[in-house]
Amino acid sequence: MIKPTLHSGEFTYPEGTYFQAGYLTQKNAGWRTARPVLDTNACVGCLQCYLHCPDGTILETDDKKVTFDLDFCKGCGICAKVCPKNAIAMTPERGLSQ
């Protein structure tokens, strides 16, 4: 699967005004005030949440449900709103374990 990935440590400065595509150095998890939590029984695997996520942080699982990449999810709540089954609940981050 092609996707920008996290890198850590030193990198080599480019000689021109170009650089490696898909090179990430930071997560976006700290932006989030609410976290999407899935009710797996309610989810029918229609992938509407995956399609509409502006950050591409929803992945299909082997059992045809979905999971969230919480390193990059910003907690916008779009997935919860577009889900036809109301299977996603936006839950305040405060009090949740990281």
Next chain:
Amino acid sequence: MNTRELSKNEYFFGHKACAGCGGSLAVRIALKVLGDRAVAVLPAGCMSAVGFNFPQLAFANNAIISTFAGTASMMTGILAGLNARGEKDFTVVSFAGDGGTADIGIQALSGAIDRNDDILYICYDNEAYMNTGIQKSSLTPYGARTTTTPPGTVSRGNEFRKKDMLEIVRAQGIPYAATASIGYLQDYMNKVEKASKIHGTKYIHVLAPCPTGWGYATDDTVDIAKAAVDCGVWPLREFENGVYSETPARGGDKAEYLRRQTRFSHLTDEEVGAITGGSL
């Protein structure tokens, strides 16, 4: 191409757009339709600002920032370069904002259409210069508050009407032009896919609501983009080989659409009525 057929690859990921950004959804989905061989050109604007933060580069495909005014001319240059190298099966695509398209980059766009260069120009329209702090562009709708059209006792917000870019590119005889909305992603995906297979200049103008600039909750982006189409404020239009078509509006309340956004909150009921009734 439906949701399941769409590439699982993520070409625009880890970017720094605000939570709930409509523009980033437009970029993400178009690149998933176009795939690895898309070369993206982005002028100054939110999508370049959130995608290229050296050393962090949120595009997995080849992507480059153009001069603000020169999006389409840089696309022409990339096209010429790839052709000279004998490359095949690629798409030169742009993601330019409303300011970058309808104001600053319109001359370069017009030139590319003149030459019928084989490029796919996508304008993501968030209806203002968002990256510099919400200034009015020629695609800002009538009545909207921006930092350069602040409502007060004299000004009632933006006093100019939104420019019709589709009619402008259509008047130049472009082979394909369409409007789209991130509220109707299947329609947008169909149009991007269709455009990528047509030779010549293609123009897609996608409405991409911005929670930060329009003033609504981040989870409302897709719903507002749908409502704009449903109530007829932003019709889905297509112009292909000289034939024009338009998806009929589903019905919806224009006033309610305006009232959902704080950029219109200063308008009185009479003013909203005049706008939705077409007399303003």
